[in-house]
Amino acid sequence: MKPFHFEIQRIADAALPQADTLLADWLPDGTRKGVEYWPTNPVRGDRRPGSFSINTSTGTWHDFASGDKGGDLVSLMAYLRGCRQMDAARIIAQQLGLPCGGERSKPDLLAEEVERQRIARQREQRQRKADAERQAGWDRAAARARCDFALADAPDPDHPYLSRKRIKPHHLRQLGDMLLAPICWRGEVVNLQRIAADGSKRFLPGGRITGCYCPFGRIEAGVELLIVEGIATAASLHEQTGKPVAVALSAGNLLAVGEELKHRYPDAVLVIAGDDDRAKEAEGKPNAGKLAAIHAAGRLGCGYVLPAWPEDAPQSLSDFNDLAAWLEGGV
Numbered sequence: 336m337k338p339f340h341f342e343i344q345r346i347a348d349a350a351l352p353q354a355d356t357l358l359a360d361w362l363p364d365g366t367r368k369g370v371e372y373w374p375t376n377p378v379r380g381d382r383r384p385g386s387f388s389i390n391t392s393t394g395t396w397h398d399f400a401s402g403d404k405g406g407d408l409v410s411l412m413a414y415l416r417g418c419r420q421m422d423a424a425r426i427i428a429q430q431l432g433l434p435c436g437g438e439r440s441k442p443d444l445l446a447e448e449v450e451r452q453r454i455a456r457q458r459e460q461r462q463r464k465a466d467a468e469r470q471a472g473w474d475r476a477a478a479r480a481r482c483d484f485a486l487a488d489a490p491d492p493d494h495p496y497l498s499r500k501r502i503k504p505h506h507l508r509q510l511g512d513m514l515l516a517p518i519c520w521r522g523e524v525v526n527l528q529r530i531a532a533d534g535s536k537r538f539l540p541g542g543r544i545t546g547c548y549c550p551f552g553r554i555e556a557g558v559e560l561l562i563v564e565g566i567a568t569a570a571s572l573h574e575q576t577g578k579p580v581a582v583a584l585s586a587g588n589l590l591a592v593g594e595e596l597k598h599r600y601p602d603a604v605l606v607i608a609g610d611d612d613r614a615k616e617a618e619g620k621p622n623a624g625k626l627a628a629i630h631a632a633g634r635l636g637c638g639y640v641l642p643a644w645p646e647d648a649p650q651s652l653s654d655f656n657d658l659a660a661w662l663e664g665g666v
Contacts, residue, residue: 342435346424347394347407348457349433354391357408357430361415367391369541370468376401378415379621386585393465399544399587400623402630472541477525480517480539484508484524487515495532501660502570505551516566518584520547521599528566528584544584546591552579556602562593562631563608564624567656572608575659586610586627593635607632607639610654617650624653 350357358365358372365374365384372389375381376398386400394407396414405411412423428435487508490497496514497504507530508515518526518538526542528549538544551573554560561580563569569580583592586609593605609628616622625641632639642658652661 343409343420343424344407346428346431346433346435347409349431350408350427351394351461353431354389354394354408357427358389358391360430361412362389365389369472370465378403378417386587390465392468393461395465397587399585401621402587402590402627473525473543476539476542477523480524480527480542483510483527484515484517486510490514496530496534496567499534500567500570500656501663502567502656503574505570505573507566516549516582518542518544518547518549520595530566538584545588546595547584547588548592548596549582549584550579551582552577554579554581554596554600554603556600558604559606560596560600560603561606561608562589562596563655564589564610565654565656568608568610568654571656571659580608586623589627589631590634593631593637597635605635605637607635607637608655609639609641611641611644612653613644614650614653 354372355367358374362372362374362377365372370390370392372391373384374387374389375384376387379398379401381387381400387396387398389396389411394411395405396411397404403414405414409420409424409427412418412427413420416423416426418426425435487510490504490507490509492504494504494509494514506517512532514530516528516530517524518528520543525547526539526544529537529539548562549566549569551569559578561569561572561576561578563572563580563582564584564586566582569582572578573580581592581596583589589607589609593607596603597605607628610624612622612624616625628639628641642652642655644652644658648658648661652658
């Protein structure tokens with residue numbers, strides 16, 4: 336390990352016990368949920384929490400909307416400040432009152448090797464603990480998902496969300512006023528997306544998401560399998576084409592779902608059917624849906640499609656369901 340890599344790791348490990356204090360200073364609008372800290376992401380002008388998460392036990396962080404992620408608080412600071420990791424380490428060291436980099440003289444190489452090994456053991460122990468906690472959370476959420484889905488009834492076809500999106504209920508269920516979309520992993524329901532009448536969506540707390548998907552239709556060898564972001568998009572495409580569709584539930588999960596499906600169904604013909612955030616692109620902002628679709632398709636070696644917009648289609652429309660509803664006169 337090079338000296339500056341050791342310094343970065345040393346500062347990252349020193350920062351971890353102070354994660355709550357540091358994160359409250361860096362990202363003051365966040366909320367703590369278990370070991371996760373959920374703020375908005377100032378780098379991409381996030382308006383509300385929900386897709387940017389930092390694990391306070393391990394320091395790992397992930398923006399599920401953009402796909403940005405890192406393994407410790409130093410990489411997080413570098414991401415937030417747009418600087419090198421060594422510069423980020425110095426910023427954190429100054430906050431914590433620690434020496435950093437060339438501030439130490441004549442290092443004891445034996446002592447540093449002992450310290451490296453200690454840090455490595457601590458990191459491994461923390462990772463094992465975090466993995467066990469995450470698995471326990473997944474197991475609890477999966478048990479609740481299967482119970483709630485079993486107790487739920489067939490949806491009201493006039494549920495406001497279904498009516499507004501102009502889609503059929505398909506295999507969704509309804510519990511109270513909530514629609515339930517089953518989220519699967521290796522053929523088992525492990526989570527639910529709960530959809531309220533106003534269209535707001537929530538997953539079960541602690542449930543598994545990455546690589547998981549909600550299937551529409553039967554996946555068969557040699558048949559195109561569409562991978563999309565949202566439930567309404569999947570319903571519209573399945574109804575229009577009869578093809579199977581897998582809902583990745585976010586742009587950041589398209590690639591992970593594609594990799595899982597490619598492994599599970601090697602003979603399926605994958606196609607990413609992406610969202611097209613044209614309004615953001617017109618404002619000079621990243622078209623996250625299109626970029627995620629292109630990136631996932633490139634990594635998977637498959638094709639991708641975007642909605643074919645008529646010239647008079649409003650810029651506010653962004654996905655295949657928007658297009659279908661607009662063509663029917665519903666938007």
